[in-house]
Amino acid sequence: MRTQDETAMASASRYGGEADNSRSSVAIEAIGLTKDYGEGDTVVHALRGVDVCFEQGRFTAIMGPSGSGKSTLMHTLAGLDSATSGHILLGGEDLTAMNDRQLTLLRRKRIGFIFQSFNLLPMFTAEQNILMPLTLAGAKPDRGWMRTLVRTLGLEQRLNHRPNELSGGQQQRVAIARALITRPSVVFADEPTGNLDSVSSAEVLDFLKRSVRELKQTIIMVTHDAVAASYADRAIVFADGRIVADEPNPTADRMNELLMEERQRATALAMTY
Numbered sequence: 192m193r194t195q196d197e198t199a200m201a202s203a204s205r206y207g208g209e210a211d212n213s214r215s216s217v218a219i220e221a222i223g224l225t226k227d228y229g230e231g232d233t234v235v236h237a238l239r240g241v242d243v244c245f246e247q248g249r250f251t252a253i254m255g256p257s258g259s260g261k262s263t264l265m266h267t268l269a270g271l272d273s274a275t276s277g278h279i280l281l282g283g284e285d286l287t288a289m290n291d292r293q294l295t296l297l298r299r300k301r302i303g304f305i306f307q308s309f310n311l312l313p314m315f316t317a318e319q320n321i322l323m324p325l326t327l328a329g330a331k332p333d334r335g336w337m338r339t340l341v342r343t344l345g346l347e348q349r350l351n352h353r354p355n356e357l358s359g360g361q362q363q364r365v366a367i368a369r370a371l372i373t374r375p376s377v378v379f380a381d382e383p384t385g386n387l388d389s390v391s392s393a394e395v396l397d398f399l400k401r402s403v404r405e406l407k408q409t410i411i412m413v414t415h416d417a418v419a420a421s422y423a424d425r426a427i428v429f430a431d432g433r434i435v436a437d438e439p440n441p442t443a444d445r446m447n448e449l450l451m452e453e454r455q456r457a458t459a460l461a462m463t464y
């Protein structure tokens with residue numbers, strides 16, 4: 192196990208030693224993160240020593256073949272799943288050293304989630320759904336921030352509607368507002384456009400991008416769609432529990448190319464066995 196100083200040094204090394212200035216812009220980072228499922232002959236190494244930083248105010252996409260570890264990375268970073276070894280620093284605090292109660296509080300206050308299936312509560316209005324994280328925490332809404340979110344997401348005319356009175360795209364916009372209402376340090380989006388048609392997908396991705404540009408939010412999105420990844424500022428490709436590519440300003444063509452290269456590499460490897 193590393194000491195705190197060793198953790199800080201490992202973290203600083205990812206910036207070529209410019210630790211102090213650049214660290215202030217880091218939202219969350221993983222250091223030597225591993226996650227194994229099972230043990231012995233049946234062990235699955237889902238994460239194999241992942242080192243990665245996610246900067247504040249940036250939109251990052253995570254891509255990769257099925258089973259490569261994308262969801263495991265997201266769940267572990269969000270404190271939903273425990274790491275086997277390594278560290279996760281959120282605003283300088285190590286999640287891997289926290290107990291369940293501390294993790295629950297941290298998730299409630301500092302992490303937002305957006306799911307493929309929206310996960311809105313059907314008996315509540317859009318407004319009640321958006322405010323739900325605050326209601327559950329017994330916290331008062333910041334009305335100014337609520338207005339900003341509602342305006343940015345174009346939900347002014349939809350606040351009194353229940354989810355079944357909204358289109359898929361509108362429901363996902365409500366879910367985005369709900370994820371952002373606590374002004375979290377980081378928002379994890381798991382295939383947020385997986386259930387949407389291409390027009391609604393483009394709309395939702397545009398809003399995610401605006402949340403980053405205009406509202407200074409930090410978003411990490413898992414997606415299988417290279418076009419969705421092209422809305423991000425950065426795209427990471429995962430394979431076999433490791434990062435195999437890290438692309439700034441990704442285009443859909445470039446991401447398809449990287450995914451194809453990874454598929455060819457995996458096929459060539461399989462043929463040598």
Ligand SMILES: Nc1ncnc2c1ncn2[C@@H]1O[C@H](COP(=O)(O)OP(=O)(O)OP(=O)(O)O)[C@@H](O)[C@H]1O
Pocket residue numbers: 228229235236237255256257258259260261262263264
């Ligand atoms: N609870 C679990 N128990 C055992 N193995 C698991 C568990 N969750 C994930 N795995 C395994 O860990 C590896 C990584 O899975 P993960 O779900 O993170 O991949 P993924 O890239 O998100 O895949 P997909 O794109 O299909 O969602 C896979 O081999 C998977 O079978």
